[in-house]
Amino acid sequence: MDGKNLPIIALDFPDGEKAWDFLSRFDGEQLYIKVGMELYYREGAELLKSLKEKGHWIFLDLKLHDIPNTVQRAMKVLAGLSVDMVNVHAAGGTEMMKAALYGLEEGTKAGKTRPTLIAVTQLTSTSEEQMQREQLIDRSIDESVLHYALLARESGLDGVVCSAYEASSIAKEAGSGFLRVTPGIRMSESKSDDQKRIVTPSDAREMGSSLIVIGRPVTQAADPVFSYKKVLTEWER
Numbered sequence: 001m002d003g004k005n006l007p008i009i010a011l012d013f014p015d016g017e018k019a020w021d022f023l024s025r026f027d028g029e030q031l032y033i034k035v036g037m038e039l040y041y042r043e044g045a046e047l048l049k050s051l052k053e054k055g056h057w058i059f060l061d062l063k064l065h066d067i068p069n070t071v072q073r074a075m076k077v078l079a080g081l082s083v084d085m086v087n088v089h090a091a092g093g094t095e096m097m098k099a100a101l102y103g104l105e106e107g108t109k110a111g112k113t114r115p116t117l118i119a120v121t122q123l124t125s126t127s128e129e130q131m132q133r134e135q136l137i138d139r140s141i142d143e144s145v146l147h148y149a150l151l152a153r154e155s156g157l158d159g160v161v162c163s164a165y166e167a168s169s170i171a172k173e174a175g176s177g178f179l180r181v182t183p184g185i186r187m188s189e190s191k192s193d194d195q196k197r198i199v200t201p202s203d204a205r206e207m208g209s210s211l212i213v214i215g216r217p218v219t220q221a222a223d224p225v226f227s228y229k230k231v232l233t234e235w236e237r
């Protein structure tokens, strides 16, 4: 399997020591890793550099959401961190998403590949009822996610973060090359935690997700390597 199609492990740990302790169990295997706010705010760019030196692929998940100028300038900086994928919130709007892409292109050095840029639509921890009540969106969650996906597509982004429930309609409307990155992955026996729209790895594949992101069912497992291999086998099958 191409490294860029591997299940993405959300490395949600409070510090580098715990993150490296987890990774040491994988015996030099190259992984696709998501570094989120918790770990990045603690360890910064040095950690990303070390992960790259070990040959891992990196999704830097900072979910930028600010005025276009700020996002553009921040993306220009992130482009210099040698990561493979970054993200923004689609709720920031098309002007912000275009600015993000522009900043990322500006910051990508000649001869280097621009990191993939995706937009979060509705968080997988959001239910339809909560979205309607708190965001005052009087539509189904599928419609809201698809709408954000089409805005992201129009802004030139490479894909979106969505649950598997919306993946096939996005592929149909935005094209199969437009990425559908799906967190909220659970094995049938694991608890859902704070996630609302969850599926198993094989369901995600059958429902049209292009990539999956999984955290706690692997990172908190008694045997993380065994749990990861189970996810990998289900995803690849």
Ligand SMILES: O=C(O)c1cc(=O)[nH]c(=O)n1[C@@H]1O[C@H](COP(=O)(O)O)[C@@H](O)[C@H]1O
Pocket (backbone or CB within 6 Å): 010, 012, 034, 036, 061, 063, 087, 120, 122, 123, 124, 125, 161, 162, 183, 184, 185, 193, 195, 213, 214, 215, 216, 217
């Ligand atoms: O952008 C993300 O990665 C993300 C978007 C989303 O809608 N839902 C979501 O869970 N995530 C991230 O995916 C990971 C899921 O972790 P687990 O719920 O532990 O599997 C977390 O690091 C979240 O920050």
